[in-house]
Amino acid sequence: MNRKRKLSHKINYIAYVASSIDGRIAKSNQSGTDWTSKEDWNFFQKSISKFDAVVVGHNTYKVAENWLKKRRTIVFTSRYSFLKSIDSVTFLNPAHVNFLNFIHEANFKKIAILGGPKVYTFFLENKMLDELFVTIEPYIFINGVPMFSGDRFHKYRFILQSVKKLNKRSTILLHYKNGN
């Protein structure tokens, strides 16, 4: 009974994405987001401080390791079959470890999802994406890592909450709620 109550607490999943106009989030899986604006970074840093934990994929972790090590970070990876924690960073393979159980045991209530594409897609496909903040920086990359990636086409509906100009250099911030 206690267990049941524990598992039913509401968890809020919010994804943060910085994208080019054409929906690319990086040059390659190994490259960072040095092309984003100072204003987006400030918005992102301020937002992240309110979360219990952040979730990233292994590539994103490698790119931002120093920053993520200082936070309560969950890294999705296929390298380990079981859960492995080093200080504040927990590595787990969601195909082998029950992510929801882990989150509930840890009593996390507010989770920020920071990418890459496979991680964003995991949460969306598993109905664990409540809100989405997309910063659109004023570039077209033509090539690079897409925002989401998976084998199948879907039509997930979102509901726009706000549009905001983050600076005078053409950066905008879109805030959506999941409409599915």
Add this chain to the structure above:
Amino acid sequence: MNRKRKLSHKINYIAYVASSIDGRIAKSNQSGTDWTSKEDWNFFQKSISKFDAVVVGHNTYKVAENWLKKRRTIVFTSRYSFLKSIDSVTFLNPAHVNFLNFIHEANFKKIAILGGPKVYTFFLENKMLDELFVTIEPYIFINGVPMFSGDRFHKYRFILQSVKKLNKRSTILLHYKNGN
């Protein structure tokens, strides 16, 4: 001298894109844009009426043939080595036919670029993209045709002119000028 003057007239190239939040413009090369809003279609129809001609790729032409046949349409295709016109539709391979010469001979001054990704990319890479209208419909597709596509990563800079909510169902319209 006459020829020179003729070739120097200013041509305006404006691209129109309807995209998901994650930068996808269609499920596949053979599918249309039946997922876009009525308000986007109205905006697009009204805009297009002011152009001398529209440019599309062969896939886009096949998807919207009935609509495009009624317009002055240029179809980029690798099927023909030489220029081929059928009524108001001209097929040409820009690798073999000098597109700029053709546009100048026809005295076109305002050209709308309607995609797909290879066509958008052709104009951007050849410095023939002055403005960009991107309608973002409130969906995430995860998979599908990307807005631009090419072998190499670039960082083309754009300058935001306006952001507009097209309806109350979360559709927004971004207008950019080329900043390169």
